[in-house]
Amino acid sequence: MKKLLFAGLLVLGVTGCMSMPTPSTPMTNVVDIVALNGQSKDQIFEKSKIWIAKSFKSANNVIQYQDKSTGQIIGKGTIPFPCDGFIDCGAFGQDRVNFTIQIDTKDNKARISFSDITATSLTYVKGGMNNIGGERQILIVEHQQRIESKLKLIAQQYKADVINQQTESKDW
Template structure:
Protein backbone atom coordinates (compact mmCIF):
# COMPACT_ATOMS: atom_id res chain seq x y z
CA UNK A 1 0.00 0.00 0.00
CA UNK A 2 2.82 2.40 0.83
CA UNK A 3 4.40 1.80 -2.55
CA UNK A 4 1.15 2.70 -4.32
CA UNK A 5 0.81 5.97 -2.39
CA UNK A 6 4.41 6.84 -3.12
CA UNK A 7 3.90 6.08 -6.83
CA UNK A 8 0.89 8.40 -7.02
CA UNK A 9 2.70 11.20 -5.20
CA UNK A 10 5.32 11.27 -7.95
CA UNK A 11 2.80 12.21 -10.61
CA UNK A 12 2.67 15.92 -11.43
CA UNK A 13 -0.64 17.62 -10.68
CA UNK A 14 -2.74 18.38 -13.75
CA UNK A 15 -2.25 21.96 -14.90
CA UNK A 16 -5.40 24.10 -15.11
CA UNK A 17 -5.85 26.00 -18.35
CA UNK A 18 -4.55 29.55 -18.02
CA UNK A 19 -7.16 32.30 -18.51
CA UNK A 20 -5.72 33.25 -21.93
CA UNK A 21 -6.42 29.71 -23.18
CA UNK A 22 -10.09 30.05 -22.27
CA UNK A 23 -10.81 32.60 -25.00
CA UNK A 24 -10.46 31.72 -28.66
CA UNK A 25 -10.83 34.65 -31.06
CA UNK A 26 -10.29 34.85 -34.78
CA UNK A 27 -10.88 37.54 -37.38
CA UNK A 28 -11.46 36.24 -40.90
CA UNK A 29 -11.50 38.37 -44.04
CA UNK A 30 -14.00 37.22 -46.64
CA UNK A 31 -13.82 39.50 -49.70
CA UNK A 32 -16.96 40.23 -51.68
CA UNK A 33 -19.54 39.50 -48.96
CA UNK A 34 -21.71 42.05 -47.22
CA UNK A 35 -22.37 42.30 -43.52
CA UNK A 36 -25.89 40.94 -44.10
CA UNK A 37 -24.64 37.91 -46.07
CA UNK A 38 -22.02 37.15 -43.42
CA UNK A 39 -24.55 37.61 -40.61
CA UNK A 40 -27.04 35.20 -42.23
CA UNK A 41 -24.33 32.59 -42.83
CA UNK A 42 -22.97 32.98 -39.29
CA UNK A 43 -26.41 32.55 -37.78
CA UNK A 44 -26.94 29.36 -39.77
CA UNK A 45 -23.44 28.13 -38.85
CA UNK A 46 -24.03 28.64 -35.10
CA UNK A 47 -27.38 26.85 -35.30
CA UNK A 48 -26.09 23.86 -37.29
CA UNK A 49 -22.47 23.31 -36.27
CA UNK A 50 -22.76 22.49 -32.61
CA UNK A 51 -25.09 20.66 -30.24
CA UNK A 52 -28.56 19.65 -31.31
CA UNK A 53 -30.15 21.70 -28.54
CA UNK A 54 -33.12 23.72 -29.71
CA UNK A 55 -32.12 27.01 -28.07
CA UNK A 56 -28.51 27.43 -29.17
CA UNK A 57 -28.91 31.01 -30.39
CA UNK A 58 -29.42 33.34 -27.43
CA UNK A 59 -29.23 36.64 -29.34
CA UNK A 60 -29.16 37.66 -32.99
CA UNK A 61 -29.22 41.23 -34.24
CA UNK A 62 -28.95 41.73 -37.99
CA UNK A 63 -28.41 45.50 -37.85
CA UNK A 64 -25.50 45.07 -35.41
CA UNK A 65 -24.28 41.94 -37.20
CA UNK A 66 -24.02 39.89 -34.01
CA UNK A 67 -25.00 36.30 -33.25
CA UNK A 68 -24.48 34.88 -29.74
CA UNK A 69 -25.10 31.29 -28.80
CA UNK A 70 -24.55 28.95 -25.89
CA UNK A 71 -23.76 25.39 -26.79
CA UNK A 72 -21.37 22.49 -26.21
CA UNK A 73 -19.22 19.89 -27.88
CA UNK A 74 -18.51 16.43 -26.47
CA UNK A 75 -15.10 16.05 -24.86
CA UNK A 76 -13.18 13.08 -23.46
CA UNK A 77 -10.34 13.22 -20.97
CA UNK A 78 -8.04 10.18 -20.76
CA UNK A 79 -8.23 8.28 -17.50
CA UNK A 80 -5.27 6.10 -16.51
CA UNK A 81 -7.37 3.63 -14.57
CA UNK A 82 -10.36 3.07 -16.86
CA UNK A 83 -12.16 4.28 -19.94
CA UNK A 84 -11.98 8.02 -20.75
CA UNK A 85 -14.08 10.44 -18.73
CA UNK A 86 -16.87 12.03 -20.79
CA UNK A 87 -17.83 15.70 -20.59
CA UNK A 88 -19.80 18.38 -22.31
CA UNK A 89 -17.48 21.28 -23.05
CA UNK A 90 -19.91 24.17 -22.69
CA UNK A 91 -19.17 27.66 -24.00
CA UNK A 92 -20.52 30.86 -25.45
CA UNK A 93 -19.92 31.57 -29.13
CA UNK A 94 -20.17 35.00 -30.67
CA UNK A 95 -19.96 35.86 -34.36
CA UNK A 96 -19.62 39.55 -35.17
CA UNK A 97 -19.91 40.60 -38.79
CA UNK A 98 -19.24 43.63 -40.91
CA UNK A 99 -18.62 43.97 -44.62
CA UNK A 100 -16.02 41.40 -45.66
CA UNK A 101 -15.14 40.30 -42.09
CA UNK A 102 -16.27 37.90 -39.38
CA UNK A 103 -14.86 37.84 -35.87
CA UNK A 104 -15.58 34.60 -34.02
CA UNK A 105 -15.11 34.36 -30.27
CA UNK A 106 -15.45 31.31 -28.04
CA UNK A 107 -15.49 32.05 -24.29
CA UNK A 108 -17.06 31.16 -20.93
CA UNK A 109 -15.74 27.60 -21.14
CA UNK A 110 -16.51 24.95 -18.56
CA UNK A 111 -16.66 21.18 -18.51
CA UNK A 112 -19.81 19.50 -17.26
CA UNK A 113 -19.69 15.91 -16.11
CA UNK A 114 -22.30 13.71 -14.48
CA UNK A 115 -20.88 15.02 -11.19
CA UNK A 116 -21.16 18.72 -12.06
CA UNK A 117 -18.72 21.33 -13.38
CA UNK A 118 -15.06 20.35 -13.63
CA UNK A 119 -11.87 22.39 -13.97
CA UNK A 120 -10.66 22.74 -17.54
CA UNK A 121 -7.09 21.59 -17.82
CA UNK A 122 -4.46 22.89 -20.21
CA UNK A 123 -4.48 19.46 -21.85
CA UNK A 124 -8.26 19.75 -22.39
CA UNK A 125 -7.84 23.02 -24.30
CA UNK A 126 -5.11 21.44 -26.43
CA UNK A 127 -7.83 19.09 -27.73
CA UNK A 128 -10.79 21.49 -27.70
CA UNK A 129 -9.08 24.45 -29.44
CA UNK A 130 -8.39 22.63 -32.76
CA UNK A 131 -11.96 21.30 -32.86
CA UNK A 132 -13.40 24.80 -32.56
CA UNK A 133 -10.86 26.26 -34.99
CA UNK A 134 -11.90 23.59 -37.51
CA UNK A 135 -15.53 24.71 -37.25
CA UNK A 136 -14.45 28.28 -38.04
CA UNK A 137 -12.42 26.97 -41.00
CA UNK A 138 -15.54 25.19 -42.25
CA UNK A 139 -17.53 28.43 -42.01
CA UNK A 140 -14.87 30.35 -43.96
CA UNK A 141 -14.62 27.57 -46.57
CA UNK A 142 -18.37 27.69 -47.09
CA UNK A 143 -18.00 31.15 -48.65
CA UNK A 144 -15.55 29.80 -51.23
CA UNK A 145 -18.15 27.17 -52.13
CA UNK A 146 -20.78 29.90 -52.63
CA UNK A 147 -18.48 31.82 -54.98
CA UNK A 148 -17.73 28.66 -56.97
CA UNK A 149 -21.44 27.86 -57.32
CA UNK A 150 -22.15 31.38 -58.58
CA UNK A 151 -19.33 31.18 -61.14
CA UNK A 152 -20.13 27.79 -62.58
Protein backbone atom coordinates in the same frame (compact mmCIF):
# COMPACT_ATOMS: atom_id res chain seq x y z
CA MET B 1 24.10 -0.70 -0.37
CA LYS B 2 20.54 -1.20 0.88
CA LYS B 3 20.26 2.52 1.67
CA LEU B 4 21.48 3.45 -1.81
CA LEU B 5 19.03 1.03 -3.44
CA PHE B 6 16.19 2.32 -1.25
CA ALA B 7 17.06 5.96 -2.07
CA GLY B 8 17.17 5.19 -5.80
CA LEU B 9 13.76 3.49 -5.70
CA LEU B 10 12.33 6.35 -3.64
CA VAL B 11 13.56 8.99 -6.12
CA LEU B 12 12.25 6.95 -9.05
CA GLY B 13 8.87 6.47 -7.35
CA VAL B 14 8.47 10.13 -6.42
CA THR B 15 9.38 11.24 -9.95
CA GLY B 16 6.46 9.21 -11.30
CA CYS B 17 4.07 11.04 -8.96
CA MET B 18 4.60 14.48 -10.47
CA SER B 19 1.34 16.27 -11.16
CA MET B 20 0.25 17.70 -14.47
CA PRO B 21 1.02 21.39 -15.01
CA THR B 22 -1.92 23.55 -14.03
CA PRO B 23 -2.44 27.05 -15.40
CA SER B 24 -3.08 29.91 -13.02
CA THR B 25 -6.34 30.77 -14.80
CA PRO B 26 -9.07 28.60 -16.29
CA MET B 27 -9.73 28.57 -20.01
CA THR B 28 -11.73 31.65 -20.99
CA ASN B 29 -11.66 32.75 -24.66
CA VAL B 30 -10.73 31.46 -28.10
CA VAL B 31 -11.00 34.04 -30.90
CA ASP B 32 -10.46 33.62 -34.64
CA ILE B 33 -10.77 36.25 -37.39
CA VAL B 34 -12.06 34.82 -40.66
CA ALA B 35 -11.38 36.62 -43.95
CA LEU B 36 -14.35 36.39 -46.32
CA ASN B 37 -13.37 38.58 -49.25
CA GLY B 38 -16.06 39.94 -51.54
CA GLN B 39 -18.96 39.52 -49.10
CA SER B 40 -21.00 42.22 -47.38
CA LYS B 41 -21.82 42.30 -43.69
CA ASP B 42 -25.44 41.31 -44.36
CA GLN B 43 -24.43 38.37 -46.59
CA ILE B 44 -22.02 37.06 -43.95
CA PHE B 45 -24.68 37.54 -41.25
CA GLU B 46 -27.26 35.46 -43.15
CA LYS B 47 -24.70 32.78 -44.06
CA SER B 48 -23.64 32.61 -40.40
CA LYS B 49 -27.22 31.87 -39.38
CA ILE B 50 -27.37 29.14 -42.04
CA TRP B 51 -24.08 27.68 -40.75
CA ILE B 52 -25.45 27.58 -37.18
CA ALA B 53 -28.63 25.87 -38.40
CA LYS B 54 -26.57 23.22 -40.22
CA SER B 55 -23.90 22.76 -37.53
CA PHE B 56 -25.97 22.49 -34.36
CA LYS B 57 -28.90 20.18 -33.60
CA SER B 58 -31.31 23.05 -32.98
CA ALA B 59 -30.47 26.55 -34.18
CA ASN B 60 -33.46 27.87 -32.22
CA ASN B 61 -31.92 26.59 -29.00
CA VAL B 62 -28.40 27.76 -29.90
CA ILE B 63 -29.06 31.36 -30.95
CA GLN B 64 -29.75 33.52 -27.90
CA TYR B 65 -29.38 36.94 -29.57
CA GLN B 66 -29.13 38.23 -33.13
CA ASP B 67 -29.02 41.77 -34.48
CA LYS B 68 -28.64 42.31 -38.21
CA SER B 69 -27.88 46.04 -37.85
CA THR B 70 -24.78 45.36 -35.73
CA GLY B 71 -24.03 42.05 -37.46
CA GLN B 72 -23.89 40.13 -34.19
CA ILE B 73 -25.06 36.62 -33.32
CA ILE B 74 -24.63 35.16 -29.82
CA GLY B 75 -25.48 31.60 -28.89
CA LYS B 76 -24.78 28.71 -26.56
CA GLY B 77 -23.20 25.51 -27.82
CA THR B 78 -21.76 22.22 -26.68
CA ILE B 79 -19.35 19.69 -28.19
CA PRO B 80 -18.07 16.30 -27.03
CA PHE B 81 -14.92 16.51 -24.90
CA PRO B 82 -11.92 15.93 -27.22
CA CYS B 83 -10.29 13.05 -25.34
CA ASP B 84 -7.11 11.33 -26.52
CA GLY B 85 -6.12 7.79 -25.65
CA PHE B 86 -7.58 4.97 -23.59
CA ILE B 87 -7.10 6.45 -20.11
CA ASP B 88 -8.13 9.99 -21.08
CA CYS B 89 -11.26 8.79 -22.90
CA GLY B 90 -12.08 6.47 -20.00
CA ALA B 91 -11.99 9.40 -17.59
CA PHE B 92 -13.39 12.21 -19.77
CA GLY B 93 -15.02 10.48 -22.77
CA GLN B 94 -18.58 11.15 -21.57
CA ASP B 95 -17.92 14.82 -20.78
CA ARG B 96 -19.22 17.77 -22.80
CA VAL B 97 -17.55 21.14 -23.45
CA ASN B 98 -19.94 24.08 -23.10
CA PHE B 99 -19.31 27.51 -24.58
CA THR B 100 -20.85 30.79 -25.66
CA ILE B 101 -20.29 31.47 -29.36
CA GLN B 102 -20.33 35.00 -30.73
CA ILE B 103 -20.09 35.85 -34.42
CA ASP B 104 -19.45 39.50 -35.31
CA THR B 105 -19.70 40.35 -38.99
CA LYS B 106 -18.20 43.19 -41.02
CA ASP B 107 -17.69 43.64 -44.73
CA ASN B 108 -15.17 41.01 -45.93
CA LYS B 109 -14.60 39.38 -42.52
CA ALA B 110 -16.10 37.83 -39.43
CA ARG B 111 -14.85 37.29 -35.91
CA ILE B 112 -15.88 34.07 -34.22
CA SER B 113 -15.36 34.04 -30.45
CA PHE B 114 -15.82 31.23 -27.97
CA SER B 115 -16.13 32.29 -24.31
CA ASP B 116 -17.45 30.92 -20.99
CA ILE B 117 -15.75 27.61 -21.80
CA THR B 118 -16.50 24.91 -19.23
CA ALA B 119 -16.78 21.13 -19.10
CA THR B 120 -19.73 19.14 -17.80
CA SER B 121 -19.38 15.62 -16.47
CA LEU B 122 -22.38 13.35 -16.69
CA THR B 123 -23.63 11.55 -13.60
CA TYR B 124 -23.00 7.83 -13.84
CA VAL B 125 -21.87 4.74 -11.94
CA LYS B 126 -19.05 2.74 -13.53
CA GLY B 127 -17.15 -0.12 -11.95
CA GLY B 128 -18.68 0.60 -8.57
CA MET B 129 -17.46 4.22 -8.66
CA ASN B 130 -20.06 6.99 -8.58
CA ASN B 131 -19.41 10.16 -10.59
CA ILE B 132 -21.80 12.86 -9.40
CA GLY B 133 -21.10 15.01 -12.45
CA GLY B 134 -21.42 18.77 -12.64
CA GLU B 135 -19.93 21.75 -14.44
CA ARG B 136 -16.28 22.68 -13.90
CA GLN B 137 -13.58 25.00 -15.20
CA ILE B 138 -10.94 23.54 -17.53
CA LEU B 139 -7.68 23.68 -15.59
CA ILE B 140 -5.47 21.02 -17.19
CA VAL B 141 -3.10 22.51 -19.79
CA GLU B 142 -3.35 19.53 -22.18
CA HIS B 143 -7.14 19.72 -22.08
CA GLN B 144 -7.05 23.47 -22.74
CA GLN B 145 -4.80 22.92 -25.76
CA ARG B 146 -7.02 20.15 -27.17
CA ILE B 147 -10.20 22.15 -26.66
CA GLU B 148 -8.64 25.27 -28.19
CA SER B 149 -7.57 23.34 -31.30
CA LYS B 150 -11.06 21.79 -31.57
CA LEU B 151 -12.70 25.24 -31.34
CA LYS B 152 -10.28 26.65 -33.94
CA LEU B 153 -11.22 23.72 -36.18
CA ILE B 154 -14.88 24.72 -35.77
CA ALA B 155 -13.94 28.27 -36.84
CA GLN B 156 -12.21 26.87 -39.94
CA GLN B 157 -15.29 24.76 -40.72
CA TYR B 158 -17.35 27.95 -40.40
CA LYS B 159 -15.10 29.70 -42.92
CA ALA B 160 -15.25 26.78 -45.37
CA ASP B 161 -19.03 26.56 -45.12
CA VAL B 162 -19.61 30.31 -45.59
CA ILE B 163 -17.31 30.34 -48.63
CA ASN B 164 -18.98 27.19 -50.00
CA GLN B 165 -22.41 28.83 -49.67
CA GLN B 166 -21.09 31.62 -51.90
CA THR B 167 -20.09 29.24 -54.70
CA GLU B 168 -23.13 26.95 -54.60
CA SER B 169 -25.29 27.26 -57.68
CA LYS B 170 -28.85 28.49 -57.28
CA ASP B 171 -29.77 26.81 -60.58
CA TRP B 172 -30.86 23.29 -59.80
